[in-house]
Amino acid sequence: MTITVIGHGYVGLVSACVFADFGNNVYVIGHTSQKIEKLRNGDPLIYEPGLKELLEKNLLAKRILFTTEYEKAISSSDIVFIAVGTPSKANGDADLGTVFQVAEKLAPHLKKGFTVVSCKSTVPVGTNRKIEGIINQYKPKNAEVAIASCPEFLREGTAIYDTLNADRVVIGSDSHKAINFLLKLHKPMNGKRVITNLASAELIKYASNAVLATKISFANLISFYCEKAGADVENVLDAVGMDKRIGRIFMDPGVGYGGACFPKDVKAIINIGKNLGIDPLLFDAVEKINYEAKLNFAVKIMANTKTKKVAIWGLSFKPNTDDIREAPSLFIIGKLLDMGFKINVYDPVAESNVKKVFDETKIKYFTDPYKAVDEVSALIILTEWNEFKQIDLEEVKKRMKDLIIFDGRNIYDHEMMKSSGFSYYSIGRPPIKNI
Ligand code: UGA
Numbered sequence: 467m468t469i470t471v472i473g474h475g476y477v478g479l480v481s482a483c484v485f486a487d488f489g490n491n492v493y494v495i496g497h498t499s500q501k502i503e504k505l506r507n508g509d510p511l512i513y514e515p516g517l518k519e520l521l522e523k524n525l526l527a528k529r530i531l532f533t534t535e536y537e538k539a540i541s542s543s544d545i546v547f548i549a550v551g552t553p554s555k556a557n558g559d560a561d562l563g564t565v566f567q568v569a570e571k572l573a574p575h576l577k578k579g580f581t582v583v584s585c586k587s588t589v590p591v592g593t594n595r596k597i598e599g600i601i602n603q604y605k606p607k608n609a610e611v612a613i614a615s616c617p618e619f620l621r622e623g624t625a626i627y628d629t630l631n632a633d634r635v636v637i638g639s640d641s642h643k644a645i646n647f648l649l650k651l652h653k654p655m656n657g658k659r660v661i662t663n664l665a666s667a668e669l670i671k672y673a674s675n676a677v678l679a680t681k682i683s684f685a686n687l688i689s690f691y692c693e694k695a696g697a698d699v700e701n702v703l704d705a706v707g708m709d710k711r712i713g714r715i716f717m718d719p720g721v722g723y724g725g726a727c728f729p730k731d732v733k734a735i736i737n738i739g740k741n742l743g744i745d746p747l748l749f750d751a752v753e754k755i756n757y758e759a760k761l762n763f764a765v766k767i768m769a770n771t772k773t774k775k776v777a778i779w780g781l782s783f784k785p786n787t788d789d790i791r792e793a794p795s796l797f798i799i800g801k802l803l804d805m806g807f808k809i810n811v812y813d814p815v816a817e818s819n820v821k822k823v824f825d826e827t828k829i830k831y832f833t834d835p836y837k838a839v840d841e842v843s844a845l846i847i848l849t850e851w852n853e854f855k856q857i858d859l860e861e862v863k864k865r866m867k868d869l870i871i872f873d874g875r876n877i878y879d880h881e882m883m884k885s886s887g888f889s890y891y892s893i894g895r896p897p898i899k900n901i
Contacts, residue, residue: 467490467491467544467545467647467650467651468490468491468492468493468542468543468544469485469490469491469492469493469543469544469545469546469547469651470492470493470494470495470539470540470543470545470546470547470572471485471492471493471494471495471546471547471549471586472494472495472546472547472548472549472550472568472572473495473496473547473548473549473550473551473568473587474494474496474501474505474511474532475512475549475550475551476512476514476620476622476625476726476789477549477586477587477618477620478494478547478549478550478586479494479505479510479511479512479517479521480514480517480620480625480626480629481547481549481586481618481629482494482530483517483520483521483524483530483626484520484626484629484630484655485651486524486527486529486530487520487523487524487529488651488654489529490529490651491529491531491542492524492529492530492531493531493532493533493538493539493542493543494530494531494532494533495533495534495535495536495539495568496532496533496534497534498534499534502532502533502534505521505532506525506532508521508522508525512787512788512789513787513788513789513815514622514623514625514626514786514787515623515624515626515786516626517625517626520626536571536572536575537575539575540572540575540576540577540581541575541576541577542577543577543581544580544581544582544647545581545582545583545584545647545648545651546572546576546581546582546583546584547584547585547586547616548565548568548569548572548583548584548585548586548587548597549586549587549618550564550565550568550587551564551587551726552564552565552587552588552589552730552734553726553730554729554730554733554734557737558733558734558736558737559590559733559734559737560588560589560590560730560734562589562590562593562596565585565587565589565593565597566596566597566600569583569597569600569601570600570604572601573600573601573603573604573605574604574605574606576601576605576606576609576611577609578606578608578609579609579610580610580611580612580643581609581610581611581612582611582612582613582614582639582641582643582644582647582648583597583601583611583612583613583614584613584614584615584616584639584644584648585597585613585614585615585616586616586617586618588617588618588671588672588675588727588730588731588734589615589668590668590672590734590737590738590741591665591668591669591738591742592665592668593668594613594614594615594638594664594667594668595613595664597613598613601613612639612640612641612643612644613639613640613641613644613664614637614638614639614641614644614645614648614664614667615636615637615638615639615664615667615668616635616636616637616638616648616667617636617667617668617670617671618671619632619633619634619671619674620632622725622726622784622786622787622789623784623785623786623787624786629655630654630655630656631655631656631657632655632656632657633657633658634657634658634659634660635652635655635657635658635659635660636660636662636667636670636671637649637652637659637660637661637662637667638661638662638663638664638665638666638667638668638670639663639664639667640663640664645661671731672731672734672735672738673735675727675728675731675732675735676731676732676735676749676752678716678728679723679728679731679732679749679752679756680748680749680752681716681717682716682717682718682719682720682722682723682728682756683723683751683752683753683755683756683759684717685699685703685717685718685719686719686720686722686755686756686758686759686893687755688702688703688706688719688894689719689759689893689894690758690762690894692894692895693894693895696896697894698880698894698895698896699719699876699893699894699895700876700880700894700895702894703717703719718875718876719759719876719893719894720759720794720874720875720876720893721759721760721763721794721798721848721874721875721893722756722757722759722760722794722797723756723783724783724784724791724792724793724794725783725784725789725791725792725793726789726791726792728756728792729753729756729792730792732749732752732753732756733753735749736749736750736753759794760794760797760798761797761801763794763798763872763874763893764797764798764801764802766872766891767798767802767844767846767872767891768801768802768805770844770870770872770889770891770897771843771844771868771870772843772844772867772868772870773843773867773868774805774806774807774808774843775807775808775810775841775842775843775867776802776807776808776809776810776842776843776844776845776846777809777810777811777812777832777838777839777842777844777845777846778795778798778799778809778810778811778812778838778846778847778848779811779812779813779835779838779845779846779847779848779849779851779854780795780812780813780847780848780849780850780851780854780875781793781795781811781813781816781817781819781820781848781849782795782813782815782816782819782849783795783849784849784850785849785850785851785852786851787815787816788815788816788818788819789816789819790816790819790820790823793816793848793849794848794874795820795848795849796820796823798846798848798874799811799824799829803824803828803829808830809829809830810829810830810831810832810838810839810840810842811829811830811831811832811838812831812832812833812834812835812838813849813851814851814853817831817833835853835854836858836861836862836865837865839862839865839866840865840866841865841866841867842866842867842868843866843867843868843870844866844868844870844871844872845862845866845870845871845872846871846872846874847871847872847873847874847875847877848874848875849875850875850877854877855877855878857878859886859887859888863887863888868901869887869888869889869900869901870888870889870890870891870901871883871888871889871890871891872891872892873890873891873892873893874892874893875893876892876893876894876895878890878892880892880895880898883898884898886900887900888900889901
């Protein structure tokens with residue numbers, strides 16, 4: 467098959483590389499020539515494990531082609547995916563400007579025969595109908611088009627694995643022909659197939675992210691209870707999760723969820739609800755708890771440090787990515803800077819992105835995590851990168867001024883920390899005060 471993917475972010479580029487790897491001819495359309503040039507040279511522009519290798523392999527096989535031009539790509543395609551961003555507007559709505567723009571741009575180039583236009587971007591209920599309207603308005607008379615919604619469930623950091631091994635492949639469309647085209651394209655992928663209508667496919671995506679964000683806020687809320695009650699949130703949630711109806715997975719308390727998806731999609735589902743005349747009170751609470759999780763941790767640091775010189779390990783919103791969109795680290799650094807803290811930071815891959823937010827006059831960047839803790843009063847862990855899990859406590863001890871660790875991801879064993887000589891503040895577990 468020949469397909470076009472419009473957009474080369476996490477969803478667009480990963481999907482394009484995977485479809486190319488299956489043997490399809492894939493065009494990827496972007497709108498910035500410098501980025502397209504880099505992609506042509508094998509630079510995926512983002513840090514995602516395995517993506518560079520997959521991109522280089524398919525460039526070499528000439529199965530993937532990057533362009534800024536719509537005409538040739540669209541007119542030769544059987545399926546066109548829209549995979550552009552839908553960031554939050556100031557009022558929390560998903561910004562659909564780019565989605566509608568690309569629909570208008572692609573429509574005139576649709577070929578005479580049949581083409582499926584499928585939206586992979588996360589879009590509110592009713593958006594695909596609007597895309598259909600735009601395409602019907604601008605397409606050539608003899609072009610036969612069917613619209614489909616094909617939401618994506620990949621996670622950053624494991625994007626290729628998730629795409630190949632999805633729990634489900636959701637295809638929403640009124641057209642049997644479109645559904646069959648998409649089933650054929652997705653054939654090599656694992657996962658159950660869910661065939662449904664457009665509105666259901668659109669809602670499945672938001673409902674999935676909303677329930678995942680709800681599990682995290684639930685875990686964080688229980689951690690607030692544990693801190694006040696002297697309980698241990700890990701013991702509590704382990705036992706709660708042993709009930710098969712509940713499960714323990716994706717219920718890790720921490721410094722709040724971040725990233726390009728949950729914060730934006732929870733805001734959007736709140737507004738979708740309001741627009742439908744529904745009071746989205748559960749999702750309002752999910753958002754509020756997430757804010758409290760970040761704030762509580764910043765307050766905990768301020769209340770328990772001896773001097774205002776600290777080190778932070780981990781800046782990306784989660785491990786195995788350099789993505790810092792809505793990362794809790796940005797919020798916490800901002801709060802600490804407001805209070806006059808001096809901050810050393812270390813992250814294995816996210817440094818250059820954070821520099822765009824806080825330049826070197828605001829915080830000090832280190833390429834060695836241990837050097838970052840020299841003479842500081844506290845070590846703060848905000849991302850659970852594997853390399854932090856087996857910390858050399860003796861080395862850290864030699865370098866730090868005051869022995870205090872704030873662990874925003876509960877990566878260290880509570881019992882082990884009791885005899886470590888450090889004061890240790892984590893999430894939802896009793897503080898250990900050794901100094
Ligand atoms: C999320 C979903 O997991 C994907 O299924 C979805 O496709 C994607 O959004 C999207 O809509 O595109 P992602 O944002 O890459 O994926 O990352 P997650 O692994 O879901 O983590 C999101 C945030 O939640 C991170 O900040 C993470 O630290 C936090 N989290 C996750 C917790 O605080 N506790 C947990 O138990 C799990």
